[in-house]
Every structure is written in C-alpha cells, then in structure tokens.
Amino acid sequence: xxxxxxxxxxxxxxxxxxxxxxxxxxxxxxxxxxxxxxxxxxxxxxxxxxxxxxxxxxxxxxxxxxxxxxxxxxxxxxxxxxxxxxxxxxxxxxxxxxxxxxxxxxxxxxxxxxxxxxxxxxxxxxxxxxxxxxxxxxxxxxxxxxxxxxxxxxxxxxxxxxxxxxxxxxxxxxxxxxxxxxxxxxxxxxxxxxxxxxxxxxxxxxxxxxxxxxxxxxxxxxxxxxxxxxxxxxxxxxxxxxxxxxxxxxxxxxxxxxxxxxxxxxxxxxxxxxxxxxxxxxxxxxxxxxxxxxxxxxx
Amino acid sequence: xxxxxxxxxxxxxxxxxxxxxxxxxxxxxxxxxxxxxxxxxxxxxxxxxxxxxxxxxxxxxxxxxxxxxxxxxxxxxxxxxxxxxxxxxxxxxxxxxxxxxxxxxxxxxxxxxxxxxxxxxxxxxxxxxxxxxxxxxxxxxxxxxxxxxxxxxxxxxxxxxxxxxxxxxxxxxxxxxxxxxxxxxxxxxxxxxxxxxxxxxxxxxxxxxxxxxxxxxxxxxxxxxxxxxxxxxxxxxxxxxxxxxxxxxxxxxxxxxxxxxxxxxxxxxxxxxxxxxxxxxxxxxxxxxxxxxxxxxxx
Numbered sequence: 001x002x003x004x005x006x007x008x009x010x011x012x013x014x015x016x017x018x019x020x021x022x023x024x025x026x027x028x029x030x031x032x033x034x035x036x037x038x039x040x041x042x043x044x045x046x047x048x049x050x051x052x053x054x055x056x057x058x059x060x061x062x063x064x065x066x067x068x069x070x071x072x073x074x075x076x077x078x079x080x081x082x083x084x085x086x087x088x089x090x091x092x093x094x095x096x097x098x099x100x101x102x103x104x105x106x107x108x109x110x111x112x113x114x115x116x117x118x119x120x121x122x123x124x125x126x127x128x129x130x131x132x133x134x135x136x137x138x139x140x141x142x143x144x145x146x147x148x149x150x151x152x153x154x155x156x157x158x159x160x161x162x163x164x165x166x167x168x169x170x171x172x173x174x175x176x177x178x179x180x181x182x183x184x185x186x187x188x189x190x191x192x193x194x195x196x197x198x199x200x201x202x203x204x205x206x207x208x209x210x211x212x213x214x215x216x217x218x219x220x221x222x223x224x225x226x227x228x229x230x231x232x233x234x235x236x237x238x239x240x241x242x243x244x245x246x247x248x249x250x251x252x253x254x255x256x257x258x259x260x261x262x263x264x265x266x267x268x269x270x271x272x273x274x275x276x277x278x279x280x281x282x283x284x285x286x287x288x289x290x291x292x293x294x295x296x297x298x299x
Numbered sequence: 300x301x302x303x304x305x306x307x308x309x310x311x312x313x314x315x316x317x318x319x320x321x322x323x324x325x326x327x328x329x330x331x332x333x334x335x336x337x338x339x340x341x342x343x344x345x346x347x348x349x350x351x352x353x354x355x356x357x358x359x360x361x362x363x364x365x366x367x368x369x370x371x372x373x374x375x376x377x378x379x380x381x382x383x384x385x386x387x388x389x390x391x392x393x394x395x396x397x398x399x400x401x402x403x404x405x406x407x408x409x410x411x412x413x414x415x416x417x418x419x420x421x422x423x424x425x426x427x428x429x430x431x432x433x434x435x436x437x438x439x440x441x442x443x444x445x446x447x448x449x450x451x452x453x454x455x456x457x458x459x460x461x462x463x464x465x466x467x468x469x470x471x472x473x474x475x476x477x478x479x480x481x482x483x484x485x486x487x488x489x490x491x492x493x494x495x496x497x498x499x500x501x502x503x504x505x506x507x508x509x510x511x512x513x514x515x516x517x518x519x520x521x522x523x524x525x526x527x528x529x530x531x532x533x534x535x536x537x538x539x540x541x542x543x544x545x546x547x548x549x550x551x552x553x554x555x556x557x558x559x560x561x562x563x564x565x566x567x568x569x570x571x572x573x574x575x576x577x578x579x580x581x582x583x584x585x586x587x588x589x590x591x592x593x594x595x596x597x598x
Contacts, residue, residue, distance in 0.1 A: 005314065009336070010336035010337050011315055011336035011337050012315050012338065013314040013315075014311070014314065015304065015312040015313065016310055016311050016312075017310045036311065038307075038308040038309050038311050055490075217516070217524045217567070219491070219522040219523070219524065223523055224523030224524060253568060254567075254568050254569050255568055255569060256568065257565070259562075260565050260566075260567055262562065262565065263561065263565040264562070267558075268357075268516070268554045268556065268559055269552055269553050269554055270553050
C-alpha cells in the first residue's frame with residue numbers, strides 16, 4: 001500500500017493510500033494510477049489528483065452539460081486535454097456531429113483506457129470522436145476549423161497546462177468559436193487558488209463579451225469547491241431551457257439537475273470578491289501561498 | 300510542529316500540521332487546539348476538526364442566518380452545543396431578546412474563549428446571552444420554555460453528540476418550539492456520511508411537518524460539502540424576504556447571500572437519492588464504511 005496526496009496550502013494536505021498500479025514518466029509528466037478503497041482507481045499527474053472513478057461524474061457533468069445545454073444545436077466541439085475521456089463521453093451524449101479532442105500526452109489516454117475504462121465508456125470508439133495527440137495551443141492557433149464549444153479540460157496552470165490560462169490563448173480560442181459558441185475551462189479552487197481563479201476569470205473577461213463563473217463540488221479536489229469559467233460573445237444560460245433539452249437528449253446525469261445548474265452560478269459572497277476586478281481581497285484563506293499547491297514529499 | 304487530521308473514509312485522510320497549543324482531556328472528550336499556517340487556530344475534539352478561525356464563518360452563517368431570516372421576529376433562541384460561540388454570535392446579530400446556549404463541555408468554551416476569541420467576538424458578554432453548561436438533551440426535556448428557533452450545533456453522532464440525532468430528541472425539541480418555530484442541525488457529509496445524513500433527515504421528517512435539507516461548503520470538513528437539516532411545522536424560506544431582512548438587520552456576511560441561500564436548497568441528484576425514504580442507494584462513494592470516520596493514528 002502506498003501513500004500519496006497533495007499539499008493544498010501550508011499545513012494542510014490530503015492523504016490517500018492505495019495500491020500503486022502505474023508509475024510512469026512520460027515525455028510531459030509523471031503519471032501514477034492508484035487503486036483506492038473509497039474512490040476506486042485514481043489518476044495522479046505530477047503529484048496532483050486529476051480524477052477518480054467514483055467522483056469523476058461531478059466535474060465532467062458540470063463542465064460539459066452546462067454549456068452544451070445552452071446550445072440548441074451543438075454540432076462541433078473541441079476538447080483540449082481531457083485525456084481520461086470523461087469529458088469526451090459527456091460531449092457525445094449531446095447531438096454533436098463531431099468532437100475533436102487534442103490531448104498533449106498520449107500515455108495519459110493509453111493508461112486511462114487500460115486502467116480506468118469506465119471513465120470514457122465507449123467514447124473513444126464513437127465514430128463522431130476524433131482524438132489527436134499534440135499541443136492544444138498549437139492546434140487552436142493553426143486550425144481553420146470553428147466550433148460551437150471549446151472545453152479546456154486541463155491540469156492546473158503549472159506544467160503542461162500553463163499556456164491554456166492566458167489571455168493570448170483565449171484570444172486564439174475566441175477566433176475558433178462560432179458566433180454563439182462558448183468556451184468552458186476549469187479555473188481552480190475558490191478557497192485555495194484565489195489568485196489563479198482571479199487571473200483566469202480576468203483573462204477571459206478581457207477577451208469575451210460574456211464571462212460567467214460557476215461552481216461544482218469534487219470531494220477529492222483540494223477544498224472540494226471547484227470553479228469553472230464559461231465565456232463567449234453571445235450565449236444565454238437558462239435552467240428551464242436546459243431542463244427540457246436534458247430530457248430530450250436523454251442525458252444520464254447523477255449530479256446535474258436544472259436547479260443545481262441555476263444554483264451553481266450563485267457564488268458565495270467571498271467568491272464574488274475573488275473575481276471582482278480589484279480582487280482577490282485576501283480576506284479569506286491563505287493568500288500569500290495560494291498558488292503553491294505542490295506534491296507532498298513522501299518518505 | 301505536530302501532525303493531525305481525520306481518516307475520512309478508508310484510504311482517504313486529511314492531514315494538517317500545526318503548533319500544538321492545547322491538549323486536554325475534559326470530562327467528555329479530548330480537546331486539542333492547534334495553530335495552523337493556513338487556517339489559524341483550529342479546534343479538534345476527539346480527533347475531529349470542529350472549527351477553524353479562517354473558515355468558521357461559512358458554517359456559522361449558513362446554520363444561523365437561513366432559519367432566522369425566515370422568521371419575522373425571532374425573539375428567543377436555544378443553542379445546543381456551539382461551545383466556540385460562533386453560532387451564538389450570529390444569533391445575536393438578529394433582533395433576538397434572549398439566546399440560551401447549553402454546552403455540555405465547559406472546557407471547550409473556556410479554551411475557545413482563551414485561544415480562539417475571534418470566533419465568538421463579544422457574544423459571551425452580550426446581556427441577551429445566557430450560557431449554561433450541561434446536557435442539552437436533559438435541558439430540552441426539562442425546560443418549560445419555548446423558543447422561536449433551536450440550533451443543534453454539535454459534533455458528530457458519536458461521543459457526546461449521539462443523542463442529538465434521534466427521533467426521541469426531535470420529539471422533545473418540537474415541544475419546545477413556538478408554533479412557527481424551526482430547528483436546524485448539522486447533518487453530516489452527503490458524500491462520506493450518507494447513512495448519517497439519511498437517518499438524521501428521516502428522523503426529523505418523522506417528527507416535523509416540514510423538513511428541508513440544504514448545503515454549505517466548509518473547506519476543512521471532510522469532503523467540504525456539508526449538510527444542514529431545517530425542520531418545523533410551519534415555516535417558509537424565501538430568499539427575497541431574507542434579502543430584505545438581512546439588509547434591515549445589517550448582517551455582517553461573507554458567505555451568505557440571498558442567491559446562495561436559494562441555491563443551497565437545490566441538492567445534487569445524488570443527494571436527493573441519499574435523503575429519499577428508501578435511500579441511501581449506495582450508488583456513489585464508499586457505502587460500507589460511511590460511518591467509520593475516525594482519527595488517524597499518528598506515530
């Protein structure tokens with residue numbers, strides 16, 4: 001049995017044990033997969049927990065369904081990252097004609113297919129899916145294609161994911177969106193990564209006409225409260241419309257409900273402060289160390 | 300520097316470090332207070348984290364303000380537990396005439412006053428507060444007084460708090476409520492204590508005409524998603540009414556907003572399943588071990 005976990009902020013860590021199934025250094029990062037008694041298989045990249053078999057549904061449903069249910073006919077979708085296939089699977093529950101996924105690290109996808117196949121289900125075999133391995137930033141700059149939705153399903157803005165959180169990237173992505181298209185990206189913990197959330201939201205707001213932030217709850221992420229930014233020039237998110245569409249599209253949901261979607265945009269008072277133009281105010285939490293989340297050294 | 304934390308479910312623990320300021324065995328429980336780099340002073344009872352200086356505001360605002368803002372004239376309030384004074388402080392922000400607090404362990408209050416005075420603020424000195432040390436269950440059975448609201452601000456249903464989660468206790472408490480009175484109690488983690496949440500909700504529903512569940516987010520609690528049950532025979536929770544009253548009462552809030560209150564009652568799909576009469580369904584999370592949260596043994 002191995003011990004692993006994350007140093008979340010100074011003096012606070014999560015700690016897991018599990019059977020160490022995979023330990024591999026890829027071209028891009030250190031990849032680990034563990035078998036945990038409570039969460040099933042867990043994917044850990046560079047020491048940070050990315051997804052688990054038991055709670056992946058929360059993040060993936062909220063990342064994908066909220067934007068796609070606001071589109072009447074989402075035809076083409078681009079996913080940057082998302083190597084485990086969970087985002088792709090939810091995208092394909094919608095009536096899309098084409099879902100392009102650009103993952104930087106082929107080994108993540110290969111190992112997830114082998115060890116955590118329940119997350120992608122049959123998504124990788126779907127004829128509407130086109131999976132490429134390469135740099136999503138380069139793809140977005142070079143492709144001539146446009147999409148109805150772009151999902152940034154990346155690790156944090158350190159390591160391979162860094163360039164996906166910049167104004168420059170959002171500008172390039174905005175040119176690849178159809179007129180009513182939307183971009184959605186994870187934007188970190190509103191409790192423990194306030195600087196990251198503030199910057200991600202500010203960068204999106206500087207590029208798009210309409211930028212909104214919503215929350216979901218992932219028990220295995222540090223602090224469990226997770227934020228997602230959704231941005232575009234013309235879109236309306238309406239939970240009544242979403243309810244009807246979810247029924248029409250026969251979505252298989254375990255976290256998402258119309259009311260949860262509506263409530264997800266109602267931010268706690270301190271989160272409003274974090275995304276305010278002059279935020280974050282550092283009135284809560286460990287501000288000086290907010291971006292220092294790192295792997296716990298283990299003996 | 301000492302290490303402490305909770306085993307949340309098998310294979311998953313939270314891990315903190317801090318300067319160990321207080322370690323005392325009271326008549327009822329083991330009391331520890333630590334100084335943590337990120338959360339300030341932390342109160343730990345029998346190995347379980349109860350509150351921290353940095354995030355106490357979330358739980359206390361949500362426990363107290365949601366019920367009291369639904370009452371036009373909350374005059375008398377009973378608090379069972381709440382030794383740190385955070386609940387009392389929020390109660391006294393409302394125009395109550397009398398707030399009775401019955402804490403079982405005088406040492407918890409004494410030590411919180413000494414080491415974590417910011418949590419109670421000046422609440423213990425407020426002439427409207429009457430603080431007693433004794434068994435809340437006995438008090439509720441024996442008092443002839445009735446209240447507009449009763450808050451159960453206890454530790455989990457193991458140890459001293461056990462009897463506060465039973466149908467018998469809710470029946471006794473219901474007799475001490477005024478006609479439009481409300482009881483509110485923490486009901487555990489919807490992710491990791493599904494059995495506890497199911498039972499608490501079911502017990503309340505068997506006694507009261509109107510039982511509702513809502514959620515708040517406490518980063519230092521296991522899984523961070525925390526549930527609160529509110530019950531009574533005749534009450535209406537309306538976020539528009541609450542908004543006006545919060546303004547009239549000049550509440551000092553950092554988490555609560557009218558929209559947060561509204562959204563807090565919108566439960567994720569899996570939480571609806573947990574509180575359903577035939578729940579919890581064990582479709583998520585580590586069902587067999589859900590009630591086994593225990594202290595991590597440390598070397």
